[in-house]
Amino acid sequence: MARDKIYFISDLHLGVPDAATSRRREERAARWLDSIKADAAVLYIVGDLFDFWYEYRSAVPKGFVRIQGKLAELADSGVALHIFTGNHDMWMFRYFEEELGATMHRGNLPLTLGALKVLVGHGDGLGPGDHGYKFIKRVFANPVCIWLFGWLHPDIGIGLARFWSGRSREANMAADEVFQGTEGEWLYRYCVEVLAKEHYDAFIFGHRHLVLDMPVGDRSRYINMGAWFRDPHCAVWDGAELRLEKIPEVS
Secondary structure (H helix, E strand, O other): OOOOEEEEEOOOOEOOOOHHHHHHHHHHHHHHHHHHOOOEEEEEEEOOOEOOOEOEOOEOOOOOHHHHHHHHHHHHOOOEEEEEOOOOOOEOOOHHHHHHOOEEEOOOEEEEEOOEEEEEEOOOOOOOOOHHHHHHHHHHOOHHHHHHHOOOOHHHHHHHHHHHHHHHHHHHHHHHOOOOHHHHOHHHHHHHHHHOOOOOOEEEEOOOOOEEEEEEOOOEEEEEEOOOOOOOEEEEEOOOOEEEEEOOOOO
């Protein structure tokens, strides 16, 4: 089998809402990674692999060994790994570069897929609105804030982060399940803004937690892969076509 497919996934949010549920989602993801090992050339993880991640100087959060092991297998077999930081795991630094040889991305990435020009990114903080989050993101990305958090004991720091992450999810859960219309979908409006300046044939984002594949203008489309805890999907480039596919239950 030719290894020529490019896969995109996002928003696994490993770690929530509890250990047992997260483990089942992690095991499903590990089985899926096994299933693409023979034909994958590149894998893009487009943000929020973890619901929280912070790399201390000599420690990382415990757990998630199954997904890390499968990613290591893919990398060792020749699959190129690209990992985007999301709003929940923006404090990824060098660990996955050093351990897996992954290429890390902290913003949008233009790609060429055959004749298609594609823009890929997690999607947080893009488009109009969401000013509160945009302010918080600047605070969390501040090197001083990152340094200060590193002084907290991991039990305290990770506990606080998981508490606030849960509060955020509860506050946004209802809106995440409903399509907000082209005016209310900020990532769609971001695509429109970009297209006014530069053409892309497709935009691939995560973050929204709602599976979407919709036209933008006459010659572009916006793809969102949703979230693994709700309805996991992936985008696939097979050398001729870019598709949005449901993640199967692999035994």
